[in-house]
Amino acid sequence: MSTAPDRFARAFGDWTPRAVVFDCDGLLLDTESVWQRAQDTVVAARGAVLDPEDDAVLHGSTIEVAAELIARRSGHTEAEVLADLHREFDHELSGGVRTLPGAAEVLRAAAARVPLGCASNSWLEALDHKLVAGGLREHFTVLEASDTVENPKPAPDMYAAAARALGQRPEDCLALEDSGTGARAARDAGLRLIAVPAPGHPVPPADLALTSLTDPELVAWIATW
Structure with missing residues (x-):
């Protein structure tokens, strides 16, 4: 059996996952820029004025959270803004x-x-559509x-549900996340975690943090499972 690279051995010991749950936006696919363009269009069209703190709220949030915030900042109804966001994102x-670099190789x-x-x-x-468009749907x-689920990230519901659907206990699963919102959800659900934050974003608490999915030691560790 192959030996785990040192960083991974220090972080995980001889533990290996029985299933893996990946985030999508900003980790596998560059949909963050797609979402940002859609959001910027709606913010401008509705005349919303966002505070600097709003960016942190919007990163990794649901479309419903974004709609509520933009509606509050613009004086329009949440339903109007939600419809705008769906249309512009599509x-x-x-x-x-x-x-994103390394995503296809790591998934394979x-x-x-x-x-x-x-x-x-x-x-x-939208998730299914994005994965199909990116050529990644077949892996999942x-x-x-x-x-x-009843509660999206940062609640643990989504990761707990994914572990159940994969037939595994959360503690036997690995999560890969780029945002603090998702990292909190994975940790609170009981999964082990590798964080791969986007450049310029803070590194959330995790078993191990990488700068990119292109890190060759990640695929080398996967080969030891």
């Missing part, structure tokens, strides 16, 4: 979505070893989204 997504390696799930604060239809046996 429009931006129709132009295609970029798979992990899927050859254990079953995979994807947990996203998107709504389920389980999808959990903001409309498949």
Whole structure:
């Protein structure tokens, strides 16, 4: 059996996951920029004035949270803003979505070893659409989204549901996340965690933090499972 790279051995010992649950936006697919363009369009069209603190709230949030905040800042109804966000996001997504570096390679390696799930604060239809557009849907046996659980991230519901659907206990599953919102959800559900924060974003507490999915030791560790 192959030996785990030192960083992974220090973080996880001889533990290996029986299933893995990936976040989507900002980790596997560059939908953060798609979402940002859609959000900026709606903010401008509705004349909303956002505070600096609003960016932290919006990062990794659900579309419902974004709609409520923009509606509050603009004086329009939440239903109007929500419809705008759905329309603009679908429009931006129709132009295609970029798979982030290392994502396809890591998914192929992990899927050859254990079953995979994807947990996203998107709504389920959008999550499925994004993964298909990015050529990644085939790797996942389980999808959990903001409309498949009672409480989205940062609540642990989504990761707990993904572990159940994958037939595993949370403590036997690994999560990969880029945001503090998602990292908190995974930790509170009891999963082990690798954080891969976007450049310029804080590193959330995790068993191990990487700067990119292209880190060659990640695929090397997966090969030891």
